[in-house]
Amino acid sequence: xxxxxxxxxxxxxxxALQRAGGRxxxxxxxxxxxxxxxxxxIFPILFSFVVSLFDWPLSAGGGERSFxxxxxxxxxxxxxxxxxxxxxxxxxxxxxIPLELVLGLGAALLLNREFRxxxxxRALMLLPVFFLPVVSGMTWRFMLQPRYGALNNLLVNxxxxxxxxxxxxxxxxxxxxxxxxxxxxxxVFMLLYAGLAGIPTELLEAAEIxxxxxxxxxxxxxxxxxxxxxxxxLLLRIIDALRIFSEVYVMTEGGPGMATTLFSLYTHRIxxxxxxxxxxxxxxxxxxxxxxxxxxxxxxxNMSLEQLEERGGGQ
Amino acid sequence: xxSKISVFLIVLLLAMSMTVFANGDKETAAPAAxxxxxxxxxxxxxxxxxxxxxxxxxxxxxxxxxxxxAATGITVNIEMLQPPQVLTKTAVAVTATSTDYxxxxxxxxxVPVFASLLEPFNNWPAGKFYPKTDPNSVTPKMYSIGxxxxxxxxxxxxxxxxxxxxxxxxxxxxxxxxxxxxxYGYDLGIPKTFQELLDMGTFFxxxxxxxxxxxxxxxxxxxxxxxxxxxxxxxxxxxxYVDGTFKVVLNEDRAVEGIEFYKKLMAISPAGAETMAHVxxxxxxxxxxxxxxxxxIWPAQIAAYENPDTSMVAGxxxxxxxxxxxxxxxxxxxxxxxAIPSASKNKDAxxxxxxxxxxxxxxxxxxxxxxxxxxxxxLTNPAFTASKPQLPALAASMQVAASRPRFKEIGxxxxxxxxxxxxxxxxxxxTRDAIRAIVKETNEILxxxxx
Numbered sequence: 001x002x003x004x005x006x007x008x009x010x011x012x013x014x015x016a017l018q019r020a021g022g023r024x025x026x027x028x029x030x031x032x033x034x035x036x037x038x039x040x041x042i043f044p045i046l047f048s049f050v051v052s053l054f055d056w057p058l059s060a061g062g063g064e065r066s067f068x069x070x071x072x073x074x075x076x077x078x079x080x081x082x083x084x085x086x087x088x089x090x091x092x093x094x095x096x097i098p099l100e101l102v103l104g105l106g107a108a109l110l111l112n113r114e115f116r117x118x119x120x121x122r123a124l125m126l127l128p129v130f131f132l133p134v135v136s137g138m139t140w141r142f143m144l145q146p147r148y149g150a151l152n153n154l155l156v157n158x159x160x161x162x163x164x165x166x167x168x169x170x171x172x173x174x175x176x177x178x179x180x181x182x183x184x185x186x187x188v189f190m191l192l193y194a195g196l197a198g199i200p201t202e203l204l205e206a207a208e209i210x211x212x213x214x215x216x217x218x219x220x221x222x223x224x225x226x227x228x229x230x231x232x233x234l235l236l237r238i239i240d241a242l243r244i245f246s247e248v249y250v251m252t253e254g255g256p257g258m259a260t261t262l263f264s265l266y267t268h269r270i271x272x273x274x275x276x277x278x279x280x281x282x283x284x285x286x287x288x289x290x291x292x293x294x295x296x297x298x299x300x301x302n303m304s305l306e307q308l309e310e311r312g313g314g315q
Numbered sequence: 316x317x318s319k320i321s322v323f324l325i326v327l328l329l330a331m332s333m334t335v336f337a338n339g340d341k342e343t344a345a346p347a348a349x350x351x352x353x354x355x356x357x358x359x360x361x362x363x364x365x366x367x368x369x370x371x372x373x374x375x376x377x378x379x380x381x382x383x384x385a386a387t388g389i390t391v392n393i394e395m396l397q398p399p400q401v402l403t404k405t406a407v408a409v410t411a412t413s414t415d416y417x418x419x420x421x422x423x424x425x426v427p428v429f430a431s432l433l434e435p436f437n438n439w440p441a442g443k444f445y446p447k448t449d450p451n452s453v454t455p456k457m458y459s460i461g462x463x464x465x466x467x468x469x470x471x472x473x474x475x476x477x478x479x480x481x482x483x484x485x486x487x488x489x490x491x492x493x494x495x496x497x498x499y500g501y502d503l504g505i506p507k508t509f510q511e512l513l514d515m516g517t518f519f520x521x522x523x524x525x526x527x528x529x530x531x532x533x534x535x536x537x538x539x540x541x542x543x544x545x546x547x548x549x550x551x552x553x554x555x556y557v558d559g560t561f562k563v564v565l566n567e568d569r570a571v572e573g574i575e576f577y578k579k580l581m582a583i584s585p586a587g588a589e590t591m592a593h594v595x596x597x598x599x600x601x602x603x604x605x606x607x608x609x610x611x612i613w614p615a616q617i618a619a620y621e622n623p624d625t626s627m628v629a630g631x632x633x634x635x636x637x638x639x640x641x642x643x644x645x646x647x648x649x650x651x652x653x654a655i656p657s658a659s660k661n662k663d664a665x666x667x668x669x670x671x672x673x674x675x676x677x678x679x680x681x682x683x684x685x686x687x688x689x690x691x692x693x694l695t696n697p698a699f700t701a702s703k704p705q706l707p708a709l710a711a712s713m714q715v716a717a718s719r720p721r722f723k724e725i726g727x728x729x730x731x732x733x734x735x736x737x738x739x740x741x742x743x744x745x746t747r748d749a750i751r752a753i754v755k756e757t758n759e760i761l762x763x764x765x766x
Contacts, residue, residue: 146586
């Protein structure tokens with residue numbers, strides 16, 4: 001199986017051309033598609049990289065810019081605001097996403113069975129994902145207000161004190177994480193539910209007949225088989241969470257003080273508040289590198305799992 | 316082979332983008348001035364694009380546009396955005412060589428930022444339908460906001476500066492008046508000093524009648540307004556133009572006093588005051604049955620507070636100049652100027668639109684729509700002041716107008732002030748340390764900018 005796959009992929013276009021009776025290189029056929037891909041996907045990134053090498057004050061109207069090499073990167077690393085926003089961003093990811101995974105997995109396990117109204121419930125659970133991020137941010141901003149906010153009304157009605165969620169650095173940070181979890185955990189649920197549905201029921205039934213309790217079935221069968229899906233969900237969520245902007249901008253505008261100025265908010269502020277496009281492009285490139293590191297790590301992990309599976313299958 | 320092609324394409328595109336981008340220094344020649352037809356009849360149909368901030372003032376103007384189009388043949392496409400987005404959009408859409416807009420509204424603090432991209436007022440063509448705006452028609456305290464480095468770049472179009480609002484129904488309540496006088500020994504009324512504001516605010520707050528004060532802590536520009544308001548009232552400027560350069564001149568002790576007093580006002584403010592932006596302030600003052608006793612308002616927003624459909628306090632507001640601090644009285648300005656980008660190809664039509672907007676006839680009607688043009692004679696017209704109580708208050712505020720610092724790097728300074736001001740007023744940082752950090756980091760920004 002392994003060899004046939006290699007034969008099909010290794011010489012790729014050449015083999016296909018030869019089989020079709022053609023001659024020569026496949027490059028001319030690929031070139032138009034490659035050019036479009038480069039123009040649409042790669043060029044903006046390269047352009048952004050080039051901009052990051054210039055001092056470009058946006059207030060000068062695009063006219064004045066000077067080459068500074070890696071000067072913007074050097075300035076970035078000396079800026080406490082940059083490190084503050086990076087720390088807040090990473091904290092956001094490492095708190096929100098594990099919680100989304102736990103909630104998503106829990107709900108997927110719970111709803112991975114047929115029962116009356118199950119389809120409706122599963123569909124309704126996805127609603128927050130379809131909420132516009134801006135609307136979600138605004139809704140949460142109002143829900144968390146003292147006096148007329150729904151959440152504080154609830155707290156007061158059950159005898160607890162009001163919390164000024166968005167006025168305190170700690171609770172404001174917690175609030176933007178809560179908002180993200182509320183909006184995005186159903187997305188994780190959706191992926192994991194699909195993954196669960198793909199696990200052969202015979203395996204689980206056999207384990208049950210052999211006396212494996214739920215915990216054993218979960219840790220010995222379900223999670224190992226779900227692992228590639230979990231990694232995919234993790235990758236998608238990390239990439240998405242690294243770019244989070246509008247919800248937080250609407251909810252807190254990065255405040256109080258700089259307490260919720262996540263990486264993308266700070267990048268925006270540098271570009272349009274400080275008018276330093278070169279510096280903000282350097283931040284964008286830095287974010288891209290972080291995303292690529294996360295992506296490569298998780299994709300490699302996923303691929304190594306597939307290789308393990310292949311080896312297991314060959315034996 | 317494929318990887319070689321990929322590398323080649325990346326290098327090629329990198330070189331292309333570098334070449335394209337590095338050519339940015341080239342300036343193109345300014346478009347030639349348009350020829351001027353003699354007759355003042357509607358010309359051929361033309362369209363200009365205008366970028367404005369979103370509030371009741373430009374909205375009131377929008378209703379009058381058909382009249383302008385009928386008179387001139389110029390159609391006006393107005394795009395209104397929230398103030399921060401106006402800045403963003405202007406930064407992207409207006410360059411030295413091209414512009415998406417023929418007229419842009421520029422917040423006074425950003426006039427220096429875009430100065431190099433704007434056509435000086437002296438170069439604006441004479442109007443064919445409306446006379447060129449007379450700078451003397453603009454309220455003097457507002458006039459300077461459209462200038463930078465001594466050059467007039469825009470026409471100040473609204474008289475926006477701190478005006479104080481006090482709940483008339485509260486200060487005229489006989490029971491409250493009696494209780495207050497018994498406790499504090501003087502009459503309840505519109506607070507004229509900070510101490511009166513604190514006394515009266517505390518009275519209403521501690522008796523559970525209303526919150527005593529409504530601070531403004533939304534966004535970097537808003538926080539800088541409050542800081543300047545307090546510091547000027549306590550007798551110190553923040554940044555001044557001294558010996559041909561910008562210098563931090565903040566007196567540490569007075570600045571600390573200002574923050575400490577603000578903390579006292581925060582203690583009688585609604586919950587969540589640390590992040591109150593306009594939307595929360597309006598909700599607290601105009602839509603909360605408990606409400607707020609006294610706070611400042613940008614006059615541009617008065618229409619929303621006086622709208623009985625949306626406000627519980629419509630007709631119940633007394634207007635005045637801000638209360639005086641121990642060493643001064645300050646009404647912070649937040650006005651907008653109308654400017655024409657140098658790259659506009661419709662300068663004559665753009666100028667015509669601005670001349671129309673700033674004319675007496677339009678200004679008078681805008682005053683009647685509860686908005687605040689910058690034109691002095693409309694603001695002080697006795698025919699209007701009788702029915703618009705905010706107008707005398709506005710005139711009084713203008714006597715003590717104070718501007719926020721203005722220079723290109725102001726965005727960075729706003730961030731510094733926002734960060735440490737919030738830490739100072741919330742007790743997250745000792746106030747003196749917060750002031751020292753503001754001074755230190757602002758000095759660093761100024762030095763780096765070459766001031």
